[in-house]
Amino acid sequence: MVQEFGRFEFTLRDAVALGLPQAASDERIRAGLAAAFAKDLPLDTQQWGGNGISGGQRQRLALARTHLRNAGVWILDEPTSAIDAEAEREIFAELRRTKYSRITIVVSHHAWTLIEMDRIYVIDGGSVVQQGTYPELMSQPDGRFARLFATRQE
Structure with a gap:
């Protein structure tokens, strides 16, 4: 999922369910x-349009x-740049809970979101430096x- 997620008038x-090869039931959509x-x-x-929803809600749709x-x-x-702190903690807890069912690569500039990651790669100038x-x-x-991260207050 990229930071600039799509917004559709659907x-x-x-x-x-956009882009799925087959129809998804409301139950599957609600699970997502x-x-x-x-x-x-x-x-x-x-x-988008009509009722409209917030940027954080659109970001949750991309996660769904x-x-x-x-x-x-x-x-x-x-993945949580537009989401409030409490929901961000819940989303990262869910990612940790389900981490054994997939490979998850998280790009983040927030130290706390990286605390429980299995492996962190620090990229500087296009190269892995740590x-x-x-x-x-x-x-x-x-x-x-x-x-x-010593210079940031998080």
């Missing part, structure tokens, strides 16, 4: 929405589409990762 039901912590949105809501497809590899670029777990990388005070 109902919520159609937007979540629940996994993205957007279960309380009515399926007949339009996500990702869940519905259940691919073996997920690449998520700042790799390790959060504690390993933070224990290297002269490393790029520790320097980057």
Whole structure:
């Protein structure tokens, strides 16, 4: 999922199922929405125009589409950038809970979202300059990762 997710003038039901090779039942769509912590949105809501929904809700729809497809590899670029802190924690907890069912690559500039990742790769100038777990990388005070997050208040 990329940070710039699509916005379509469809109902919520159609937007979540967009691109599936076959029709999805309302039950499957609701399961995808629940996994993205957007279960309380009515399926007949339009996500663009009409009723309109927020950027965070649109981002949850993109996550719901990702869940519905259940691919073996997920690449998520700042998947919660428009989502409130409480929901962000819930989404990352769900990603941790289900991490054994797929490969998940998360691109993030927020240290706390990386704390429980199995492996972190630090890219600088187009090259991997460090790799390790959060504690390993933070224990290297002269490393790029520790320097980057030592200057940020998160």
